[in-house]
Amino acid sequence: MAQGNLYIISAPSGAGKSSLISALLKDNHKMKVSVSHTTRSPRPGEVEGEHYYFVSVEQFEQLIDNDVFLEYAKVFGGNYYGTSLPMIEKSLAQGIDVFLDIDWQGAQQIREKVPDVKSIFILPPSLVELERRLIGRGQDSEEVILDRMAKAQDEMSHYTEYDYVVVNDDFEQALTDIRHILSAEQLKTRTQSLRYQGLITELLAK
Amino acid sequence: MAQGNLYIISAPSGAGKSSLISALLKDNHKMKVSVSHTTRSPRPGEVEGEHYYFVSVEQFEQLIDNDVFLEYAKVFGGNYYGTSLPMIEKSLAQGIDVFLDIDWQGAQQIREKVPDVKSIFILPPSLVELERRLIGRGQDSEEVILDRMAKAQDEMSHYTEYDYVVVNDDFEQALTDIRHILSAEQLKTRTQSLRYQGLITELLAK
Numbered sequence: 001m002a003q004g005n006l007y008i009i010s011a012p013s014g015a016g017k018s019s020l021i022s023a024l025l026k027d028n029h030k031m032k033v034s035v036s037h038t039t040r041s042p043r044p045g046e047v048e049g050e051h052y053y054f055v056s057v058e059q060f061e062q063l064i065d066n067d068v069f070l071e072y073a074k075v076f077g078g079n080y081y082g083t084s085l086p087m088i089e090k091s092l093a094q095g096i097d098v099f100l101d102i103d104w105q106g107a108q109q110i111r112e113k114v115p116d117v118k119s120i121f122i123l124p125p126s127l128v129e130l131e132r133r134l135i136g137r138g139q140d141s142e143e144v145i146l147d148r149m150a151k152a153q154d155e156m157s158h159y160t161e162y163d164y165v166v167v168n169d170d171f172e173q174a175l176t177d178i179r180h181i182l183s184a185e186q187l188k189t190r191t192q193s194l195r196y197q198g199l200i201t202e203l204l205a206k
Numbered sequence: 207m208a209q210g211n212l213y214i215i216s217a218p219s220g221a222g223k224s225s226l227i228s229a230l231l232k233d234n235h236k237m238k239v240s241v242s243h244t245t246r247s248p249r250p251g252e253v254e255g256e257h258y259y260f261v262s263v264e265q266f267e268q269l270i271d272n273d274v275f276l277e278y279a280k281v282f283g284g285n286y287y288g289t290s291l292p293m294i295e296k297s298l299a300q301g302i303d304v305f306l307d308i309d310w311q312g313a314q315q316i317r318e319k320v321p322d323v324k325s326i327f328i329l330p331p332s333l334v335e336l337e338r339r340l341i342g343r344g345q346d347s348e349e350v351i352l353d354r355m356a357k358a359q360d361e362m363s364h365y366t367e368y369d370y371v372v373v374n375d376d377f378e379q380a381l382t383d384i385r386h387i388l389s390a391e392q393l394k395t396r397t398q399s400l401r402y403q404g405l406i407t408e409l410l411a412k
Contacts, residue, residue, distance in 0.1 A: 124409070157410055165402070179386075184387045188369065203329065203333055
């Protein structure tokens with residue numbers, strides 16, 4: 001029985017992480033992105049169970065007490081966001097790789113609880129390109145843009161905590177890189193020992 | 207500056223390791239197989255520096271004293287075989303992946319000296335296929351074949367000491383698997399930090 005791997009994928013805003021994840025989800029490779037719980041209200045177009053599980057503060061705190069979350073945080077503004085464990089474990093047992101789309105702080109929490117989690121950090125191809133993407137349509141004040149830049153640099157300064165680094169210069173190449181990581185991780189001895197349990201028993205039988 | 211990775215590749219006789227290595231050497235991917243030193247005489251067709259470095263027992267023992275070998279062994283019959291470090295280091299510094307085609311005992315010696323060596327174990331697709339390959343042309347005695355089988359099983363019993371396991375059922379798939387391993391290892395944070403030193407310094411500059 002194949003076993004899926006759990007991945008953390010982090011990036012500064014503007015590195016193209018969401019587009020990469022969307023493209024990966026279209027692959028034949030068995031993978032899914034973990035859906036987080038949140039206490040904030042759904043925005044127009046957001047679908048329960050697809051973008052988030054929308055719960056009340058009381059429900060969220062009950063889930064905390066029940067130790068359901070792999071990681072959670074209360075963000076500026078008072079809303080909770082969290083990653084629940086039971087659904088992840090179910091997918092992994094079905095041989096599905098699960099992606100957690102979280103920042104370096106969430107990543108640190110996950111690593112403590114799941115030491116064998118794999119993590120990928122996406123970097124933009126240049127400072128000019130990062131600034132261009134952070135400036136966006138040019139309708140924001142310089143202060144807002146400087147704040148975004150500081151946040152991006154703060155996120156990037158944690159790249160060394162990750163197992164893999166993918167530079168999103170050429171989109172297709174970055175996609176190929178991530179596919180090779182997923183493929184190689186499936187070839188790790190622990191995973192292969194489970195997948196080929198029958199063969200290995202046969203080969204080693206005296 | 208890119209940095210190559212050092213790989214150990216082991217397999218029982220009959221798993222197809224040599225064919226896989228030959229095919230990989232034809233790739234564009236920068237890789238080479240380490241050439242061992244030996245004290246045995248060249249066989250017809252063997253080329254100095256390509257198949258082996260042929261040296262005398264005195265020369266070999268001098269190289270041992272100079273601590274040139276990553277691993278070496280004196281095999282049944284009294285001949286020495288060894289893997290020398292300086293040429294490997296030169297290739298790695300040039301961004302070339304180096305393969306060591308050795309058995310589990312050599313692998314254990316290497317791991318002690320080079321903790322971040324990566325290792326790949328090749329398994330045959332079935333016991334029937336392994337036996338078929340070990341029987342060969344059917345001209346050997348049952349005793350010889352049983353001895354080969356015992357040796358193959360002894361080698362395979364060490365597969366758990368390796369980082370990756372590739373099952374050589376479909377040759378092209380096994381080749382693809384190894385290519386993905388090489389690619390993913392090049393995406394590890396330590397290697398990428400060296401390759402993208404300039405970019406990372408630029409992205410993190412305040």
